[in-house]
Amino acid sequence: MIVKISGVYAGLSPKGLLLDVDNITYEVCLTSFSRERFQTRKTGERISLHTIYYIESSLAGGHQTPTLIGFEDEADKDFFQLFTSVAKVGVKTALAAVTIPISAIAEAIEKPDVETLKKLKGIGERTANKIIASLRGKVAAFAAASGESDDAGGGRPEPGIGNEALQVLLQLGYNLGEAKRMIKETVSKNHNILTAEELLEEIYRSKARSF
Missing domain, CATH: 1.10.10 (Arc Repressor Mutant, subunit A)
Structure with a gap:
């Protein structure tokens, strides 16, 4: 299992970024918020990412694609794993939903603040309440x-x-x-x-x- 990867930042991809490692270029998926931050980063910079190794299945169920999800901060990775443990919040949903800092999402869960969570892409009121019910009291340290x-x-x-x-x-x-x-x-x-x-x-x- 790949838990961390280091290499040279080679630019953005549709799902995240490209990372050159020993003459091999990897595509690493990012949350929406992280990808936006990398738009201002210079290519050629050496970076390290904490990673989650994830097998993405097609809707038909016949094709499986190994996928790396990257985080500059290990705490962000830990939060993401908690976030995706909530029913109806899968990896794809979470990658799109994290459009603001993870600290802000954690704070909204702890308050609780349903309206802030509803502003996340793909998160409706029912899912927001489910997130709060599942994670409140568990994410204060991320706030x-x-x-x-x-x-x-x-x-x-x-x-x-x-x-x-x-x-x-x-x-x-x-x-x-x-x-x-x-x-x-x-x-x-x-x-x-x-x-x-x-x-x-x-x-x-x-x-x-x-x-």
């Missing part, structure tokens, strides 16, 4: 995923550091809203934070100074 954020300056943060920090804060007893607020405020004031450990240390220092 502050930072792998989807643009680099705000300084160094480039490691993918998912906001997600990692959020999980720690939730385990310490902070509620989702408070934890997200602390992460957002800390990152906005400290653009050179590169890891979850640095982010948490700065949050703890800020809390100590407030006493």
Whole structure:
């Protein structure tokens, strides 16, 4: 099973992107949101993607095509697997439906916010309610995923550091809203934070100074 692939970005394809790996070009499927982000990326850049290996069947059932689905952030991959575990939300539906950051989808599930979920491509009210019923309480840690954020300056943060920090804060007893607020405020004031450990240390220092 292929769980990660690295190579040279060779441009977009109808379903995602093309990746050159040792003289072989792979097509890797992307969510609608990820594909849109890659429109501004330069070809020739070396990238790594966390992948899901998926066998796509034709409607007639006679033809099966091996497919790779790629994610720059492993947390996005984990969320996608949870999302597709919901009845009536298959891989094809999920790839088309993820038109906004995964953190925003997770937040809509946790609130819950049916209207935001209904705006996702192919998701109606019945499916939106089913998603909430199946995943609410399971995706809070994804609501502050930072792998989807643009680099705000300084160094480039490691993918998912906001997600990692959020999980720690939730385990310490902070509620989702408070934890997200602390992460957002800390990152906005400290653009050179590169890891979850640095982010948490700065949050703890800020809390100590407030006493």
